[in-house]
Amino acid sequence: MIKILLAGQGGQGVLSAGKFLAESGLHEGKEVTYLPAYGPEMRGGTANCSVIISEHAIASPLCNKPDVLIAMNGPSFHKFAPRVKSGGIIIVNGSVSDCYAGRDDVHVYDVAANDIAIETGDVRSANMVMLGAFIALTGAVKEKSIFNCLNEKFVGKPHVCEVNGKAFRAGMQAVR
Secondary structure: OEEEEEEEEOOOOHHHHHHHHHHHHHHOOOEEEEEEEEOOOOOOOEEEEEEEEEOOOOOOOOOOOOOEEEEOOHHHHHHHHHHOOOOOEEEEEOOOOOOOOOOOOOEEEEEOHHHHHHHHOOHHHHHHHHHHHHHHHHOOOOHHHHHHHHHHHOOOOHHHHHHHHHHHHHHHHHOO
16 A cells, blocks of 8 residues: 655646546556545645555545655645655655755655656646656556556647656656
8 A cells, every 4th residue: 555645736736646646546456545635726725635546445545644745846845744654755846845854764856847847848747747756666556557547638639648748757767
């Protein structure tokens, strides 16, 4: 079982990345929970979601001590980093945040997601950069499952699929 907390601000694709992750787990026949939480603002407010992926039944969708934190901005990084379990992983968007967690019992990966996304074609794909880094580090779901979900969501929009695919692969390379 792996518990993931994705956090950022509205408009950064936090909830979309969580959905891709959850749907990918479902495609693979795994047990999955997806629990979004967001402020009332359309953009710029807080947004986070927890995703749990397991081979066995999941008792609760709550993610109080995540194994992995994917933080898309500084405020989310500093708010949620203390909650990550000892030995866990923190992936932080280094384009917009420092990466000092104040802990030496977690693995922190500084991924310049916004910069990488711009290089691959669109800053809006920064969430896919972070998702790529997560998959490269954990193998929680297969790369193929993520691409299947991308193709389902953006059917009829090949350019969007291409840009997001490039961003995902670049995120994988960023942590290898």
